[in-house]
Amino acid sequence: MTAVGDGSTGSAGSSASGGSTNPTGSGEAGRRHAEAAASIEAIERSRERLRLAGRRSLGITGSDESPVPLRRAVAEIGWYPLVALMALILIDQFLAGGLLTLGPEISRTFGVGASTIAVIYGLQALAMSLASFPLTAMVQHRPRRALAAVGSGFVWAVATVFAGLATGAWSMALFICVYGAASGSVRSLHLPLLFDTYPAGTRARIYSLYMTALWGSLILAPAFIALMSVFHLTWRGVFLAMGCFSFAVVLVTVRLRDPGFGRWDAERLRAVVHEERTVKTTAAPEAPEPEQDRTVPGAPDSYETSLRFFEVVRRLLLIPTIRRLLVGYVALGVMLTPLITFFNFFLDEQWHQGRVGRAVFGVATNALALPCLLLAGPRIERLYARNPALVSRFAGLLLTVGVVLIGVSALLPVFVLMAAANAVGMVAFAVAITAISTALGNVVPARMRAHAASLANIALYGAGGLVGQLFLSGVYDRSGPVVAIVSLTVPGVIAGVVLFGSGKTINEDLDRMVEEIVEQEEVSAVLSSGGRLPMLSCRDLHVGYDDVKVLFGVSFTVEEGEMVALLGTNGAGKSTLLKAISGLAPPTGGSVRLHGADITYLEPQRRVHLGVCHVAGGRGSFRDLTVVENLRTYGYALGRDRRAVERGLEATFEAFPRLAERRDQRASTMSGGENQMLALGRALIMRPRLLLIDELSLGLAPKIVGELLEMVRRINAEGTAVVLVEQSVNIALSVADHAYFMEKGEMRFDGSAAGLLGRTDLLRAVFLRGATQAVTS
């Protein structure tokens, strides 16, 4: 836990404070707090050691030694999974490539213009981008990625055949969209499958090999079409042949199996934790990564806490390296997607290259990337093992060099020089993309790799590709091909700089990921060995708004049925801490656990179902609804039956007769105190297990405050744990047995309420503020 002023008195001290409102008695509360604190301390002691061991088990050795030879490293697993995925990506571009190359013939058959073909191509790319999300959602909880990858291969093979049988442009568009959607699996599922199949210390080399197939597909598609024209096949014949060939290739991949989530990272880390703690648990370290703790003890089974699709996406977007990589992908898409289209126009108009000349140019350039990728793999592997930040920097640097070379190539007056500069630039892109993907795949938890790959896909092809095509079309129409190619250096250099910058955060994010797995294992071990954990435990929370950090590693615990006061200076981050607990301000680091279950990234409404209720400061009700309507809304939000809601209403009106008198009055017309009563009435209806109250007494008359406090005591006496954020030290400490004090986003005190009263050094700031407010009011 973060060092706090009176940490030693914290746990035990709370029991000595007296005047506890806890139904279980202060002695019992103190004992439980001490037990929970001891568990947490044990976890913290071993964490640093585990973090280092965890990094090593993920292939980050910190040294520059050569990695284990690939053949030896993958001997046990074999080459089949890699070969199967390479086979799938090799045929992935068939139909799209065929559509582009055979576009003139297709447009003549259907009597449509080139723009219609361009629209169909665009729809295909859009379907491919968008489909990666539902495909990812399908395999989020169960490891069926191999099944989805092979199954979608069959779908796109069949769609290719049907595209050859299309009777019109729009039926063709339909088949091509189906093909695009199915081939979205390549973008979202291949990287996670590769990363889960092969050990951490081989991934860069494995991925480089895989990328040779991607570059190979850019050669194979035109080569296949050229070969078919030897047999004088029409475009329909070529599509049918492509479909049949694809079908045969997919058949070869049917033995592909999903290795399970996190086989090489979570599993190894779990083994490290088991070794460290030598705790015998029922779960064997060899078993695949378990789904995150699914249930919260005491809550109904249906209240599981595994993250849903958009919660995972939101969680990924909170990882600084992922945010940078995605910005890099967008900039890369702005540059790369139109470059492939417009470079052909450049060759045509500037260098008068015909169809054959352009094809040869494309094949030669892409072919050069193949050996370079093979050479680059071990290099990227070594950089990653030494320091993952070097991989990001390497990618950024290469990309910048590549884009500058391509920009310069457009200005060179000699064809050979232009071709050489362009070829080297394209090689730099191929290697840079491999390095970026290695960083992306490694920096996210295993279960979230498909989500990360889908986000990258949408950033690259969706957002970046679309903007790039529009941007470059405009430049091309206005100023011609040379200026168009040169202008691409702007987004290219931006992408390079952003990717280079991701080196700043990657190590921190990797450590955080390691810590999450370690913490999960530790918590499971503590629970399975009969240890106790607090009802709520926030560990090392970092929260910010946009880029302004507000909480810096705050740790905070609340026991079952406890009443806790959270005090602090103005702007210390008390409300932000409550928001992090209730889900309104998701943290960028650290964890929030309810009885050990990880709820850090759960949507706020799911936490309400788990029993977390946040009464925010100020007017927290629906202004245009009446008192009764407001209270019923809370009940129905929880799916409570009518009778339970009515009982809650009666209890609220009994506790606050003033509210009963105003049952049909709109919230907007009520006083501040009445609004606070209404907000507390929510707790009586929701019956939460943890009630977070922000600024209960702010601006209210002492008599009203007294009534509200009495209510809080009653709610607490019925077993609800309460966290009370208060400006008034006297009020807070009169009801709470445990107190925390925050200053400038850090926890300064964790201990008994009585203990805090003795800390005049801390309280002076609050007293001074109170005095100032008294003078000015």
Ligand SMILES: Nc1ncnc2c1ncn2[C@@H]1O[C@H](COP(=O)(O)OP(=O)(O)OP(=O)(O)O)[C@@H](O)[C@H]1O
């Ligand atoms: N939505 C927001 N957007 C940007 N900054 C915010 C936001 N909410 C809070 N902050 C900033 O975060 C910091 C902590 O605010 P917070 O409300 O958590 O502090 P607090 O301890 O509750 O303060 P107080 O006791 O004055 O209410 C402050 O500097 C505040 O300006």
